[in-house]
Amino acid sequence: MEGFAGKVAVVTGAGSGIGRALAIELGRSGAKLAISDIDTEGLAETEEKLKAIGVHVKADRLNVAERESFVAYADAVNQHFGKVNQIYNNAGIAHSGDIEICHFKDIDRVMDVDWGGVLNGTKAFLPYLIESGDGHVVNVSSVFGLFSVPGQAAYNAAKFAVRGFTEALRQEMITAGHPVGVTCVHPGGIKTAIARNATAAEGLDAEEMAKAFDTRMARTSPERAARIILDAVRKNKARVLVGADAKVLDAVIRLTGSGYQALFLSVLRRVTPPSHP
Numbered sequence: 001m002e003g004f005a006g007k008v009a010v011v012t013g014a015g016s017g018i019g020r021a022l023a024i025e026l027g028r029s030g031a032k033l034a035i036s037d038i039d040t041e042g043l044a045e046t047e048e049k050l051k052a053i054g055v056h057v058k059a060d061r062l063n064v065a066e067r068e069s070f071v072a073y074a075d076a077v078n079q080h081f082g083k084v085n086q087i088y089n090n091a092g093i094a095h096s097g098d099i100e101i102c103h104f105k106d107i108d109r110v111m112d113v114d115w116g117g118v119l120n121g122t123k124a125f126l127p128y129l130i131e132s133g134d135g136h137v138v139n140v141s142s143v144f145g146l147f148s149v150p151g152q153a154a155y156n157a158a159k160f161a162v163r164g165f166t167e168a169l170r171q172e173m174i175t176a177g178h179p180v181g182v183t184c185v186h187p188g189g190i191k192t193a194i195a196r197n198a199t200a201a202e203g204l205d206a207e208e209m210a211k212a213f214d215t216r217m218a219r220t221s222p223e224r225a226a227r228i229i230l231d232a233v234r235k236n237k238a239r240v241l242v243g244a245d246a247k248v249l250d251a252v253i254r255l256t257g258s259g260y261q262a263l264f265l266s267v268l269r270r271v272t273p274p275s276h277p
């Protein structure tokens, strides 16, 4: 893959899954990398893989929910490389359970990471991306930013917020004449640790839920997801649907409007464990 030679790219949540695959694919295509994660072990593994292919990499522990740390981190990355071209706001978590049984703290946690992390990363890096003369913001939403399902309200709320924010940002960059592309990413089921890392409300079987995700829903490899995302970045696409499942789901939603809710309920009952005890 070509097209990113000499660019400085920032990837959050780079210690696993899509973030790791993005970092490696970016490195292979000539970019310099600032990678971060809250999980330092996973991050060190990604750093090693990048060094093994000769990539200039800066690796830091960063909790994307901590705004002040993120702002200081943006400054440090810019100082280290002398510029920043791209940010991939990728870090994310999930929590399962109906709203009725979820605690406020668990809903807040998902919002703070999945939505707050994207807000913090975009705002902290935007001045540097504009200054670079060739910037790009890539925000990872989900197909759950296109439609909602029972048991994922916090995740749905965060991913819908990412989509709304990112679509506004793209129009603002165009209106202001800023040299910053903006892409919103909507993956379908990707074979990563997301479900295994997820928590669940009391009374629910988180392990059974993760197993259902791994065996019935995750279809696309993170490496393929990364290639699809980077292809969309290269073309400065506003939106990228990752995986055949994401494309089919998007088409059904556009065809049925709010009718998808009744339709999906009957399907979900058969393929996923219940989200209430």
Ligand SMILES: NC(=O)c1ccc[n+]([C@@H]2O[C@H](COP(=O)([O-])OP(=O)(O)OC[C@H]3O[C@@H](n4cnc5c(N)ncnc54)[C@H](O)[C@@H]3O)[C@@H](O)[C@H]2O)c1
Binding pocket: 012, 013, 014, 015, 016, 017, 018, 019, 036, 037, 038, 039, 042, 062, 063, 064, 065, 090, 091, 092, 093, 113, 140, 141, 142, 143, 186, 187, 188, 189, 190, 191, 192, 193, 194, 195, 197, 218
């Ligand atoms: N896997 C899927 O099917 C899928 C589908 C749609 C969207 N997504 C989104 O893709 C993104 C990447 O997820 P993934 O599937 O690779 O999952 P993953 O669990 O394999 O990787 C997520 C990474 O984010 C890190 N992280 C979690 N909280 C963090 C925090 N507060 N600060 C910094 N890093 C943190 C984790 O340590 C982990 O390394 C997420 O935003 C996720 O919501 C995934």
